[in-house]
Amino acid sequence: MKGIVFAEFLEMVEDEFGLETVDAIIEASDLESGGAYTAVGTYEFxxxxxxxxxxxxxVQIPIDDLIYAFGHYLFNSLGKAHPEVIKSYTSPIGLLYSIEDHIHVHVKKLYPDAELPTFKILEKTDTSISMVYASSRGLYRLAHGLMEKCFEHFNASATVNYELLKEDGSEVKFDIVQDA
Ligand code: HEM
Structure with missing residues (x-):
């Protein structure tokens, strides 16, 4: 996993819970990297x-909720770090439709060893999209949070439903409908 993801995660933890919590979880996690991440470095998932x-x-918050909140946070972080990647889009559904064939392709050029999920589009209209997330990392709640923030970025909102196709979350179907 790329260092930018770790760095932004620790930034979110600092914003929400303070630097003391950042230090405490690094200490408690016994990390090979020691908790020092550079954006372009690559670290064990x-x-x-x-x-x-x-x-x-x-903090006694379920891990899934922490990942989902991080998805919200990460969309803005990625948008700030790489504005050129999202600036050509004029709608949230257009952006989601292009993750697989454009956005993450571009990410792979920026970070050749990035480990990215795949998104297979099942259906798309002007106001809805259905897609299947697949990744051995099972970060579908991260995807959920990223998707919601994507709508907010365009001053819109959406109802996002998902269904686990595999119990471990490595394949998840998303049905996304933009709110009128
Ligand atoms: C709403 C749009 C997006 C969704 C739903 C999405 C989804 C995801 C998910 C779920 C992951 C975690 C890896 C995994 O699940 O296997 C990921 C990784 C990543 N994505 Fe995206 N993404 C989106 C947009 C973007 C944008 C706009 C950028 C950059 C400008 C970006 C850059 C990255 C990077 C750098 C990683 C980390 C790869 C690694 O750690 O090796 N993504 N994405």
Whole structure:
């Protein structure tokens, strides 16, 4: 997992819970990196799992909710770090439709060793989109949060429903309908 994701995660933890909590979860997680992340570095996904578990133990918020909140946070972070990637889009559904074939393709050029999910489009209209998220990391609640913030970015909102196609969350179908 790329360092930018870790760095933004720790930034969110600092904003929400303070620097003391950042230090505490790094200490508790016994990380190979020691908790020092550079944006372009690559680190074991397991370190994120450890950080999430440590944060969950400390603040008593379910891990899934922490990941979802991080999705909201991360959309703005990625948009700020790479404005050129999202600036060509004029609608949230247009952006979601292009994650697989444009956005994450571009990300792969920026970060050649990025480990990205796949999104298979099942159906699309002007106001709705259905797609299947697939990734061994099972970060579908991160996708959920990112999708919602994507609508907010365009001053819109949407109803996002999802259904686990595999119990471990490695394949999840999303049905997204833009609110009128
Ligand atoms: C709403 C739109 C987007 C969705 C739903 C989405 C979804 C995701 C998800 C769920 C992951 C976690 C990895 C996994 O699940 O296997 C991920 C990783 C990532 N995405 Fe996206 N993404 C979106 C837009 C973007 C944009 C606009 C950028 C950059 C400008 C971006 C850059 C990245 C990067 C850098 C990673 C980390 C890869 C790694 O750690 O190796 N994504 N994305």
């Amino acid at each position: 397991n370190e994120m799992v450890s950080l999430l578990k440590s944060l969950n133990a400390r």
